[in-house]
Amino acid sequence: MKSAVETLNPTRVRLTVEVPFEELKPSLDAAYKKINQQVTVPGFRKGKIPARVIDQRFGRGAVLEEAINDALPKFYTDAVNEGELNVLGQPDVDITEFNDGDELKFTAEVDIRPTLEIPDYTGIEVTVDAVEVSDEDVEKSLEQLRERFASTSPVERAAADGDVVVVDLEASVDGSVLEDGVAKGVSYTIGSGQLLDGIDEAVTGLEKGGSATFTSELKGGSAAGREASVKVDVTDVQERELPTLDDDFAQLASEFDTLEELRGDSRKRLERMKSYDQATQAQEKVLDALIELVEVPIPEKLLKDEIETRTHNLEHHQFPALGLDWDSYLEREGKTREEYDAEVEAQSVKGIKTQFILDELVNREKLSVNQEELTEHLMRRAATSGMTPDQFAQAVVEGGQVPMLVGEVARGKALAVVVEAAKVTDTNGEVVDLEDDEDETGETVEVSGDDAEAAATDGDAEQADAGDTSDKS
Numbered sequence: 001m002k003s004a005v006e007t008l009n010p011t012r013v014r015l016t017v018e019v020p021f022e023e024l025k026p027s028l029d030a031a032y033k034k035i036n037q038q039v040t041v042p043g044f045r046k047g048k049i050p051a052r053v054i055d056q057r058f059g060r061g062a063v064l065e066e067a068i069n070d071a072l073p074k075f076y077t078d079a080v081n082e083g084e085l086n087v088l089g090q091p092d093v094d095i096t097e098f099n100d101g102d103e104l105k106f107t108a109e110v111d112i113r114p115t116l117e118i119p120d121y122t123g124i125e126v127t128v129d130a131v132e133v134s135d136e137d138v139e140k141s142l143e144q145l146r147e148r149f150a151s152t153s154p155v156e157r158a159a160a161d162g163d164v165v166v167v168d169l170e171a172s173v174d175g176s177v178l179e180d181g182v183a184k185g186v187s188y189t190i191g192s193g194q195l196l197d198g199i200d201e202a203v204t205g206l207e208k209g210g211s212a213t214f215t216s217e218l219k220g221g222s223a224a225g226r227e228a229s230v231k232v233d234v235t236d237v238q239e240r241e242l243p244t245l246d247d248d249f250a251q252l253a254s255e256f257d258t259l260e261e262l263r264g265d266s267r268k269r270l271e272r273m274k275s276y277d278q279a280t281q282a283q284e285k286v287l288d289a290l291i292e293l294v295e296v297p298i299p300e301k302l303l304k305d306e307i308e309t310r311t312h313n314l315e316h317h318q319f320p321a322l323g324l325d326w327d328s329y330l331e332r333e334g335k336t337r338e339e340y341d342a343e344v345e346a347q348s349v350k351g352i353k354t355q356f357i358l359d360e361l362v363n364r365e366k367l368s369v370n371q372e373e374l375t376e377h378l379m380r381r382a383a384t385s386g387m388t389p390d391q392f393a394q395a396v397v398e399g400g401q402v403p404m405l406v407g408e409v410a411r412g413k414a415l416a417v418v419v420e421a422a423k424v425t426d427t428n429g430e431v432v433d434l435e436d437d438e439d440e441t442g443e444t445v446e447v448s449g450d451d452a453e454a455a456a457t458d459g460d461a462e463q464a465d466a467g468d469t470s471d472k473s
Contacts (some may be wrong), residue, residue, distance in 0.1 A: 003079035010114050011299040015079045015091075019104040024071055031066035064100060076108050086113040088302055111299035116360045119293050122421045126285035128278050130426035133270045141266045142245060145253055152238035158205045159237045161191045165203050166236035169196075171218060171228040180221045181228065189240070196230060206234045224323025279434050282424045283415060287354065290418055296353040306348040307341075359407070361414035369409045377409045 006014040091110035098104045171181030198214040211233045243249045250262040382392035424432040
């Protein structure tokens with residue numbers, strides 16, 4: 001077999017391959033054997049039909065076609081390896097010349113991973129928010145804790161904002177009550193916004209035994225996204241009572257004896273949260289700066305596939321779960337379809353650039369992933385998937401996704417290397433040490449591989465994971 005490589009552009013090549021006919025013989029023999037098992041010819045036992053009879057009965061062309069289909073993947077892979085190509089996706093193959101007994105000639109056009117030049121990234125400088133916790137932040141945190149320990153008691157008066165009402169609901173569309181549109185004994189806090197739009201106005205002012213009807217767009221169920229007439233019956237009105245913010249409350253809500261100890265702990269917790277947010281912000285800004293430094297050609301077909309995958313996942317997975325269609329989604333987001341398309345293209349471009357750059361850094365820095373790092377990453381991914389670690393691990397292995405997970409961890413480590421080399425300053429002009437930022441409790445906030453991978457992954461609440469763009473041959 002002979003092969004040659006023609007560079008069409010920085011991300012696409014054309015392979016020209018010539019295969020002597022004798023190298024097709026193993027595939028030709030396999031084709032005769034396969035056809036032998038599939039057909040029946042009177043006078044011959046199954047599997048024992050001579051080749052000449054198969055040629056006469058079914059045509060030599062059918063055998064040759066079967067042989068070529070069997071052989072092409074191997075010859076293509078051999079040509080890729082011979083050319084030392086880093087290919088992406090599936091090739092477009094064209095058989096240019098073949099006659100029975102003569103050599104097979106074909107071409108294969110395929111995207112390749114571009115060669116990247118990574119410049120010195122140690123000069124990257126970014127500014128992040130300072131870690132500042134105000135007294136107001138602490139008091140707000142304590143108020144949220146009080147809300148969690150609130151109690152309720154029935155009252156004989158009209159329902160008001162902040163009260164808890166127990167209601168029965170009945171939703172109708174076009175005059176018919178929906179089978180899944182009836183709910184009884186639902187507890188709802190007026191003003192929380194956690195039920196149907198319009199219910200706050202409907203129940204405010206009603207006493208126990210009162211009823212009202214309002215119109216609302218259903219968020220789920222068989223009529224999700226449709227306007228419904230909702231009848232609400234108030235079966236109870238309860239007043240919420242917040243506990244007094246004192247030492248007794250501190251003992252009730254925490255392991256601390258005094259309110260001041262609880263207040264101090266709340267401040268430390270908020271500082272840790274803001275330190276984590278600061279680290280995440282630093283990773284995102286350093287990544288953006290790194291992308292600006294590197295010229296990355298984007299394979300057109302890969303970009304098209306990425307955009308189609310993201311849009312397909314949104315339309316066929318997230319829309320049904322949220323009860324949305326394109327019109328309602330775009331209205332909710334306040335954008336046009338053209339604006340959505342532009343955004344998803346920009347996100348896809350950034351995602352592809354990120355992976356190419358970080359993969360190049362993995363090779364350049366000779367970064368590897370050990371079993372402990374892979375296990376930790378798997379545990380975190382399992383926690384966000386709603387599966388147990390064992391279930392997630394089994395799904396990963398069965399789906400052949402272990403290399404994808406390894407790639408995620410390695411890219412996270414590559415970004416961590418860049419972040420550690422960057423100069424990160426907060427808005428107060430203070431240098432931020434992300435590698436070893438120790439608080440008074442001795443806990444350390446640092447840039448981990450998983451955190452860096454999260455920053456490296458182009459995420460959007462409305463976009464499903466577009467999948468891995470790992471090399472495929």
